[in-house]
Amino acid sequence: MKMDRRRVLKGASGMAVMSLAMAAGLVRPGTARAEAWNKAAFEVKGNLNEAVKALGGSGATESKDIVMSSPDIAENGAVVPFTVTSKVPHTESIALLVEKNPNMLAADFTIPDGTEPWINTRIKMGQTSNVIALVKADGKYYYTSKEVKVTLGGCGG
Amino acid sequence: MADPMKIRAAMVGDKVEVKVLMAHEMETGQRKDAKGATIPAWFIQNVTATVNGRTVLSAEWGPAVAKNPFLSFRFSGAKAGDKVVIAWTDNHGDKRTDEATITA
Numbered sequence: 001m002k003m004d005r006r007r008v009l010k011g012a013s014g015m016a017v018m019s020l021a022m023a024a025g026l027v028r029p030g031t032a033r034a035e036a037w038n039k040a041a042f043e044v045k046g047n048l049n050e051a052v053k054a055l056g057g058s059g060a061t062e063s064k065d066i067v068m069s070s071p072d073i074a075e076n077g078a079v080v081p082f083t084v085t086s087k088v089p090h091t092e093s094i095a096l097l098v099e100k101n102p103n104m105l106a107a108d109f110t111i112p113d114g115t116e117p118w119i120n121t122r123i124k125m126g127q128t129s130n131v132i133a134l135v136k137a138d139g140k141y142y143y144t145s146k147e148v149k150v151t152l153g154g155c156g157g
Numbered sequence: 158m159a160d161p162m163k164i165r166a167a168m169v170g171d172k173v174e175v176k177v178l179m180a181h182e183m184e185t186g187q188r189k190d191a192k193g194a195t196i197p198a199w200f201i202q203n204v205t206a207t208v209n210g211r212t213v214l215s216a217e218w219g220p221a222v223a224k225n226p227f228l229s230f231r232f233s234g235a236k237a238g239d240k241v242v243i244a245w246t247d248n249h250g251d252k253r254t255d256e257a258t259i260t261a
Contacts, residue, residue, distance in 0.1 A: 037202045042219040079223045098221060102187055106221035109230075115213050116172065120229035124185070124221045 042105050048132060051097055051105055052141050060134060060141035063088060068133040068144055077125040077150040084119050088137040091117035095136075099145075100129035125150045164257035166241040169231065173259050175206065175214075176229045177243055185220040201226060203246045208235045208259075237261040 041054035052060045065087040074080040084094050094117060095108040106123040117135070125131070125148060132145040160180035166173055179201065186198025200220040206213050213232040235241075237259050244254040 037217050042217075081227075101221050102185075103219060103221070105219055107216060107218045109214060109216045111214065112212055114211075114234045115230060115232040118231055120227075122223035122227050124183075124223050126187075 038108070041108070042103055044104055045102070046099050046104055048097065048099075048104075048134075048143065051095075052134065054105075055095070055108070055134075055136070055141075057136065057139075057141040060143045063135070063142035063144060066133050066135050066142060066144040068131070068146055070131065070146065070148055072147075073149040073151065074125060075151050077127070077152055079122050080125050080148060080150070081120070081122050082131065082133075084133040084135075086117035086133075086135045086137070086142075088117070088135050088142050090138045091135055092138075093136040094119050095134040096121070096123055097132040097134060098123065098125050098129050099132065101126050104132075159251065159253050162243055162245075162253065162255040164241060164243055164255055166257045166259040168237055168259060168261050172231045172233045173208075173235050173239075173241070174229065174231045175241055175243075175257075177206075177227070179226045179228075179245060179253075181224070181226060181245075181247065183220060183222055183224045183226060187220075199247065199249060201245045201247045204228070205244050206230070207242045207244075208232070208239055213241075235259060 041051060044051040044054050049059060067085045070082045082096055086094055091111055093108060093110050096106045097104045098106055109119050111117050128149045130145045130147050132143050134141060134143045163178040165176045181201050182199055184196055184199040188196045190196055198220050201218050204216040214230050239259050240256045241259060242256040246252045
């Protein structure tokens with residue numbers, strides 16, 4: 001009993017400290033989120049709408065304001081370079097998704113104010129697939145997609 | 158402890174361009190070893206970049222980011238001499254933080 005009471009007290013005071021710190025602007029909710037990992041989103045398979053939902057949106061619109069550049073044919077699926085530029089105003093995040101990978105979401109970048117909506121990284125592709133660049137801007141989701149042919153997969157053995 | 162990251166940060170006009178090369182297996186959890194047993198997933202999940210205490214980029218990664226991940230991004234509001242600090246955490250809870258000074 002005594003132990004339980006202590007734990008409850010401890011938990012309660014911990015919460016109080018957290019909310020105080022948040023109120024004081026010491027710990028911004030955004031900072032706390034930075035170390036979170038959206039497991040549900042990383043488990044979505046081959047369905048853009050489900051991925052958008054798991055990321056907190058409700059559907060995405062195709063947009064010509066997102067430019068994704070990559071090789072058209074990737075000889076080695078284990079290392080495929082992608083550059084994504086978003087011209088959508090107020091871009092908040094850029095994600096890369098590979099439709100035919102075992103789990104489609106590869107990476108999700110949060111772009112704060114002052115950082116260019118431009119990302120260059122390398123991802124793995126298991127096979128020839130559509131690759132989707134998903135941009136969140138002003139709370140809405142936009143995407144562009146492109147087929148990248150893979151001659152040697154990077155996910156299997 | 159993982160090997161250090163290679164970080165380059167340089168002024169390009171009034172912006173800072175950062176290039177990071179991390180040393181990590183980024184094991185997908187899809188592969189099997191010679192005995193047919195699945196090799197467990199081992200990959201970086203969170204990456205953050207800060208300058209003078211301000212977050213300039215954060216990312217959530219899955220195992221589909223290539224082995225020894227490369228990342229490049231650009232931001233404004235910093236000058237040569239400032240330090241870019243990059244930190245990652247993997248799904249084993251392993252962490253690594255490295256920094257680089259912005260060059261002119």
